[in-house]
Amino acid sequence: MNLTFRQLRVFEAVARHLSYTRAAKELFLSQPAVSMQVKQLEENLGLPLFEQLGKKIYLTEAGREFYLYSRTIAEQLQEAEEVLAELKGAGRGHLRISVASTANYFATRLLARFSRRFPGVSFSLTVTNRETLLRQLEENECDLVIMGKPPEGADLETTGFMENPLVVIAAPDHPLVGEGQVPMERLQQEVFVVREPGSGTRIAMERFFHDQGVTLNTGMEMSSNEAIKQAVEAGLGLGIVSIHTLELELETGRLVTLDAEGFPILRHWYVVHRSGKRLLPAARAFRDFVLTEAPGLFPQGGGRGSAAAS
Numbered sequence: 001m002n003l004t005f006r007q008l009r010v011f012e013a014v015a016r017h018l019s020y021t022r023a024a025k026e027l028f029l030s031q032p033a034v035s036m037q038v039k040q041l042e043e044n045l046g047l048p049l050f051e052q053l054g055k056k057i058y059l060t061e062a063g064r065e066f067y068l069y070s071r072t073i074a075e076q077l078q079e080a081e082e083v084l085a086e087l088k089g090a091g092r093g094h095l096r097i098s099v100a101s102t103a104n105y106f107a108t109r110l111l112a113r114f115s116r117r118f119p120g121v122s123f124s125l126t127v128t129n130r131e132t133l134l135r136q137l138e139e140n141e142c143d144l145v146i147m148g149k150p151p152e153g154a155d156l157e158t159t160g161f162m163e164n165p166l167v168v169i170a171a172p173d174h175p176l177v178g179e180g181q182v183p184m185e186r187l188q189q190e191v192f193v194v195r196e197p198g199s200g201t202r203i204a205m206e207r208f209f210h211d212q213g214v215t216l217n218t219g220m221e222m223s224s225n226e227a228i229k230q231a232v233e234a235g236l237g238l239g240i241v242s243i244h245t246l247e248l249e250l251e252t253g254r255l256v257t258l259d260a261e262g263f264p265i266l267r268h269w270y271v272v273h274r275s276g277k278r279l280l281p282a283a284r285a286f287r288d289f290v291l292t293e294a295p296g297l298f299p300q301g302g303g304r305g306s307a308a309a310s
Ligand code: PGA
Pocket: 100, 101, 102, 103, 128, 129, 130, 131, 147, 148, 149, 195, 198, 199, 200, 201, 202
């Protein structure tokens, strides 16, 4: 079969209207041009598609069959055009992305991959803690945010996309390394190096120990995951951080995770924007990209999470 998209489009219009004149009008063609396309198509197929009785035209049996296929093809072509138009839109623009400091361990990798797919999109990336992210959302200072579960009742659209397990870390020579299910009471005897009060990790950790009726000995407070990891490695105490911050340290054996009662604390990552905010095509594309690509970054350390969890 040697037919063209143009013939298919013309045939579909003539068959739908059962009129050469109306099809020609719809397609902005002359009537002889339309008749010519149909005639060539019939020659290509080796079968008549229309028959003329008096002034009216009718579909032949072959025409009716072919019409079913041509409609599906025309619909799919239309859909393809729409998707490509969207992609053209997504291929340009500037995105303001803000991520929790803990999410930055994977967010930059996602941005790099997204940039390769959409080289025309530029970014500004803010890396900050949960408290500041919530303020930025409220003041419309960013398009999209990647963070832990936002508070209930905030005017935000949120979608959970990946687990975020919080673990207890220790230096490799710490006496609790290798112990199974270290009990809460034992953890209470240790000094913990913790994140600053505006941090989502800190809030989740406090909520967890509060629910267990346990008070931790929080010796030192640090405003970044890197500082906590270095302090723990230097033997200043134990730490609680997201597993997503630990890839290198676990690989090189500079830090170890403890098998502690109740751990990991299971949190989830969310992609968030203000309700009612009209996302530009580039922002929508990035949001979809995060939802589909992020879980693949950590096949063992937290796949797709359920949006119901914290
Ligand atoms: P943070 O991020 O501890 O770096 O603030 C985690 C979160 O938002 O839950």
